[in-house]
Amino acid sequence: MRPSKHKIQFTNKHIKKSYLLKDGQPAHYIENSGSGMIVFEKDNWQYMLSIDKRVSKQVSIQSLIEIANSIDYSTKKKKLL
Numbered sequence: 001m002r003p004s005k006h007k008i009q010f011t012n013k014h015i016k017k018s019y020l021l022k023d024g025q026p027a028h029y030i031e032n033s034g035s036g037m038i039v040f041e042k043d044n045w046q047y048m049l050s051i052d053k054r055v056s057k058q059v060s061i062q063s064l065i066e067i068a069n070s071i072d073y074s075t076k077k078k079k080l081l
Contacts, residue, residue, distance in 0.1 A: 002046050003044060004045060004046050010030055016030060017029040021040060021069055027040035027068055035051060035053055047071065
């Protein structure tokens with residue numbers, strides 16, 4: 001996780017597949033030699049959720065998408081607390 005202003009840029013050649021999160025934000029699946037990751041932005045933060053390829057049969061891309069969808073940090077909620 002890093003501030004969006006310092007995010008890592010990925011080119012289209014790195015992106016294997018794109019998904020739409022429940023909040024309407026895009027999430028991109030990116031592979032490298034040893035892992036696969038979902039990269040997305042929420043509330044001015046860039047998130048990168050990765051899984052080692054050796055356990056990719058136990059933890060699917062869909063599992064990473066579900067985790068991404070479960071992140072629900074909102075500045076509106078913070079102000080209410």
